[in-house]
Amino acid sequence: MLLQLEMASDTTAPTTGKPPVIAQRIDTSPDVIQDQDSYGLPVFMLSEKPIMTQRRVYARKISSEEARKGYVMILKNKLAFFPPVGEAFPLVHDNVRSMARVESYRCTCRGPDLPHKHYFIRWNRLKTRDKIEIRQDPDKQGSYLINVHN
Numbered sequence: 001m002l003l004q005l006e007m008a009s010d011t012t013a014p015t016t017g018k019p020p021v022i023a024q025r026i027d028t029s030p031d032v033i034q035d036q037d038s039y040g041l042p043v044f045m046l047s048e049k050p051i052m053t054q055r056r057v058y059a060r061k062i063s064s065e066e067a068r069k070g071y072v073m074i075l076k077n078k079l080a081f082f083p084p085v086g087e088a089f090p091l092v093h094d095n096v097r098s099m100a101r102v103e104s105y106r107c108t109c110r111g112p113d114l115p116h117k118h119y120f121i122r123w124n125r126l127k128t129r130d131k132i133e134i135r136q137d138p139d140k141q142g143s144y145l146i147n148v149h150n
């Protein structure tokens with residue numbers, strides 16, 4: 001329940017008008033999170049659970065703020081899906097490969113008594129309500145693919 005509340009507030013962007021939809025989408029795919037819970041052991045996980053590959057997706061609907069500022073928010077409970085914060089990794093879009101990384105910033109959007117961090121990947125060319133999907137490249141360890149569709 002805490003997680004749901006956190007996600008809801010993390011994705012609340014008054015200008016999009018549809019934060020509940022985003023939260024719902026995330027809630028329907030908890031399996032994506034749970035498989036990712038062993039930190040720093042992607043090799044081990046890939047060899048042990050090859051069939052899971054296709055379920056390894058980080059999906060998100062882009063808010064107006066993300067579109068405007070050029071980033072994709074990464075929810076805290078999905079961090080383990082990505083390489084460690086600050087570590088560069090290849091992200092391929094339409095066969096074009098660029099380097100990306102998960103970054104963080106401190107935030108007090110829940111009040112001064114609840115300091116926390118938000119996580120994001122810088123990514124331009126996004127429009128409000130674009131749906132993005134980031135998956136691990138099954139053919140290339142450590143590389144990720146991003147799909148964007150409206």
Ligand SMILES: [Zn+2]
Nearest residue numbers: 107108109110
């Ligand atoms: Zn915050």
